Amino acid sequence: xxxxxxxxxxxxxxxxxxxxxxxxxxxxxxxxxxxxxxxxxxxxxxxxxxxxxxxxxxxxxxxxxxxxxxxxxxxxxxxxxxxxxxxxxxxxxxxxxxxxxxxxxxxxxxxxxxxxxxxxxxxxxxxxxxxxxxxxxxxxxxxxxxxxxxxxxxxxxxxxxxxxxxxxxxxxxxxxxxxxxxxxxxxxxxxxxxxxxxxxxxxxxxxxxxxxxxxxxxxxxxxxxxxxxxxxxxxxxxxxxxxxxxxxxxxxxxxxxxxxxxxxxxxxxxxxxxxxxxxxxxxxxxxxxxxxxxxxxxxxxxxxxxxxxxxxxxxxxxxxxxxxxxxxxxxxxxxxxxxxxxxxxxxxxxxxxxxxxxxxxxxxxxxxxxxxxxxxxxxxxxxx
Amino acid sequence: xxxxxxxxxxxxxxxxxxxxxxxxxxxxxxxxxxxxxxxxxxxxxxxxxxxxxxxxxxxxxxxxxxxxxxxxxxxxxxxxxxxxxxxxxxxxxxxxxxxxxxxxxxxxxxxxxxxxxxxxxxxxxxxxxxxxxxxxxxxxxxxxxxxxxxxxxxxxxxxxxxxxxxxxxxxxxxxxxxxxxxxxxxxxxxxxxxxxxxxxxxxxxxxxxxxxxxxxxxxxxxxxxxxxxxxxxxxxxxxxxxxxxxxxxxxxxxxxxxxxxxxxxxxxxxxxxxxxxxxxxxxxxxxxxxxxxxxxxxxxxxxxxxxxxxxxxxxxxxxxxxxxxxxxxxxxxxxxx
Numbered sequence: 001x002x003x004x005x006x007x008x009x010x011x012x013x014x015x016x017x018x019x020x021x022x023x024x025x026x027x028x029x030x031x032x033x034x035x036x037x038x039x040x041x042x043x044x045x046x047x048x049x050x051x052x053x054x055x056x057x058x059x060x061x062x063x064x065x066x067x068x069x070x071x072x073x074x075x076x077x078x079x080x081x082x083x084x085x086x087x088x089x090x091x092x093x094x095x096x097x098x099x100x101x102x103x104x105x106x107x108x109x110x111x112x113x114x115x116x117x118x119x120x121x122x123x124x125x126x127x128x129x130x131x132x133x134x135x136x137x138x139x140x141x142x143x144x145x146x147x148x149x150x151x152x153x154x155x156x157x158x159x160x161x162x163x164x165x166x167x168x169x170x171x172x173x174x175x176x177x178x179x180x181x182x183x184x185x186x187x188x189x190x191x192x193x194x195x196x197x198x199x200x201x202x203x204x205x206x207x208x209x210x211x212x213x214x215x216x217x218x219x220x221x222x223x224x225x226x227x228x229x230x231x232x233x234x235x236x237x238x239x240x241x242x243x244x245x246x247x248x249x250x251x252x253x254x255x256x257x258x259x260x261x262x263x264x265x266x267x268x269x270x271x272x273x274x275x276x277x278x279x280x281x282x283x284x285x286x287x288x289x290x291x292x293x294x295x296x297x298x299x300x301x302x303x304x305x306x307x308x309x310x311x312x313x314x315x316x317x318x319x320x321x322x323x324x325x326x327x328x329x330x331x332x333x334x335x336x337x338x339x340x341x342x343x344x345x346x347x348x349x350x351x352x353x354x355x356x357x358x359x360x361x362x363x364x365x366x367x368x369x370x371x372x373x374x375x376x377x378x379x380x381x382x383x384x
Numbered sequence: 385x386x387x388x389x390x391x392x393x394x395x396x397x398x399x400x401x402x403x404x405x406x407x408x409x410x411x412x413x414x415x416x417x418x419x420x421x422x423x424x425x426x427x428x429x430x431x432x433x434x435x436x437x438x439x440x441x442x443x444x445x446x447x448x449x450x451x452x453x454x455x456x457x458x459x460x461x462x463x464x465x466x467x468x469x470x471x472x473x474x475x476x477x478x479x480x481x482x483x484x485x486x487x488x489x490x491x492x493x494x495x496x497x498x499x500x501x502x503x504x505x506x507x508x509x510x511x512x513x514x515x516x517x518x519x520x521x522x523x524x525x526x527x528x529x530x531x532x533x534x535x536x537x538x539x540x541x542x543x544x545x546x547x548x549x550x551x552x553x554x555x556x557x558x559x560x561x562x563x564x565x566x567x568x569x570x571x572x573x574x575x576x577x578x579x580x581x582x583x584x585x586x587x588x589x590x591x592x593x594x595x596x597x598x599x600x601x602x603x604x605x606x607x608x609x610x611x612x613x614x615x616x617x618x619x620x621x622x623x624x625x626x627x628x629x630x631x632x633x634x635x636x637x638x639x640x641x642x643x644x645x646x647x648x649x650x651x652x653x654x655x656x657x658x659x660x661x662x663x664x665x666x667x668x669x670x671x672x673x674x675x676x677x678x679x680x681x682x683x684x685x686x687x688x689x690x691x692x693x694x695x696x697x698x699x700x701x702x703x704x705x706x707x708x709x710x711x712x713x714x715x716x717x718x719x720x721x
Binding site for chain 2: 011015016019027028029032033036044045046047048049172173175176179180183184187188189191192194195196199200204207208209210211213218220221222223224225228229250252253254256257260284285289310313316320321328337340350351353354357362364365369373376377
């Protein structure tokens with residue numbers, strides 16, 4: 001663009017800052033679930049994900065060793081030990097003996113308890129409880145302490161959701177739905193698009209108009225009659241009405257207007273001389289299509305394939321209507337929706353599952369962004 | 385599971401093979417019935433003419449069949465069902481429509497949908513335009529655009545989980561793990577259960593769609609901005625126009641057509657918004673919208689097809705002006721072809 005990019009330095013810096021702001025707002029939400037999905041599940045609820053790299057602080061309660069562990073030393077009775085089962089991982093910052101004031105004393109200091117009893121808790125968790133009189137009772141002294149845990153990252157959440165929460169199975173189901181539902185419409189649409197672009201027959205203009213009209217028909221208009229139809233067919237032949245075949249065909253139908261529209265406008269732009277010289281050489285329409293038009297249309301076929309793949313993979317509505325909710329048919333989006341209901345507060349499950357569902361679209365998107373953008377431009381600038 | 389994968393692979397092979405076999409076979413059969421080679425004179429010309437008449441329908445046939453079964457028939461049937469009772473058998477005239485406009489939940493859905501329609505397309509277009517203009521001026525603009533574009537690949541359900549985590553609420557005084565409440569608490573405010581605040585919760589749901597769709601608006605508008613002739617901008621610079629004047633008076637008027645396309649595309653999307661509301665609130669706390677209400681009636685109490693169809697028809701009526709405009713526009717463009 002020929003605009004003077006900010007006449008002053010201040011203006012230029014302003015542009016950089018503004019873009020940085022937008023980029024931050026648009027990426028931080030996704031970053032949040034990525035970071036959370038890799039965190040330890042106790043840390044997720046203890047601190048915000050943005051503090052994942054600085055360690056998290058939390059208050060815990062514990063008991064010191066019971067009176068039976070006491071030893072007499074220099075006329076005093078002493079109980080010594082460590083609060084942590086595995087010392088060295090975490091650090092005590094403060095401690096106390098009352099729940100109302102769990103961090104009364106700094107780590108390393110000596111707390112004066114009643115009857116001359118003293119307690120010292122060090123940062124590494126080791127403690128010394130000392131008393132002029134012998135300790136009694138078989139339950140140890142209660143203590144509260146604030147600990148900071150170093151950041152702990154783990155792939156445990158991924159193992160959990162993939163193998164015991166059913167996300168792995170849903171991943172396979174999603175692939176089962178998506179791949180055929182992407183490939184089938186391409187073939188059907190390509191032939192129709194060629195006919196609409198390069199063959200002359202009565203009613204062609206009307207068919208094009210109908211397809212452009214169908215582009216914007218809300219999916220909601222099709223759901224109830226198709227549900228009835230599927231139930232009817234299922235009952236008539238005594239087969240289940242919710243099948244993979246059913247959803248493949250449904251996605252084919254819903255994707256077809258856009259496919260035909262996109263491919264037709266691309267094919268119509270191919271040079272006319274190419275077709276005519278081939279026809280002079282005696283090639284039939286079938287041969288022209290297979291040998292000339294199809295190879296030339298590969299970029300636009302790729303664009304449509306990406307669109308259809310993303311649309312089917314990300315779809316929830318069609319899957320909820322035409323597939324069952326059993327483990328053998330629940331796709332990722334449906335599974336995630338079910339988890340939101342049943343595991344509402346378990347963020348380690350939700351963030352990890354969400355990341356598993358979005359990883360495939362993100363890979364497709366990043367590796368094929370060029371075709372995606374091209375299709376977006378071709379598909380919307382003309383039609384909408 | 386293995387059987388399922390196997391059946392998917394078989395379907396791909398059978399489906400693709402079937403398509404190829406159909407198109408190739410139909411073409412061969414046509415050649416056999418009306419041979420153009422090996423016959424002479426009038427007969428050959430006649431056969432060629434017949435082939436040219438039939439072949440387009442062989443090419444377009446499968447697509448037509450699928451479109452009729454999966455879109456055209458259902459649209460007609462939905463309109464028919466909207467005049468019938470819950471089982472779809474007894475004609476009830478306009479009483480479904482009368483019910484709809486008397487129903488509190490339906491009216492609240494309409495109002496919420498209107499709110500969505502006012503805010504989301506405007507916000508997406510506005511942010512998309514600003515980002516497109518700004519990123520064109522800096523060296524790392526392509527990376528920035530690609531990152532802002534990224535949410536477009538994320539499903540609505542995935543995006544809902546992402547934003548639910550941002551809106552996560554804990555009681556005041558506790559450590560907040562949701563970004564929004566953490567910021568509010570750090571600034572001295574009271575944490576809120578955002579998605580349950582009537583009226584305002586609509587906006588918290590809209591943010592999700594805006595977050596997803598801004599990238600779309602940005603890409604389309606960015607391409608349109610690049611198409612603006614440089615001379616017009618250079619002339620304005622020579623005349624001493626400020627950057628803001630150049631933006632509003634030179635650039636924006638030249639891309640009105642594209643802005644309209646972006647706006648209408650997002651408008652259609654907004655009318656169909658379903659996943660976000662279902663997963664975030666399922667219509668609770670007065671956040672219901674038409675598409676989710678329709679889904680609800682499809683299955684509520686065994687399913688009321690009459691009322692569900694009625695709500696679908698009302699969504700369709702809202703799309704209709706855009707559809708007609710599109711068809712007229714396309715006819716004008718393809719008229720010469």
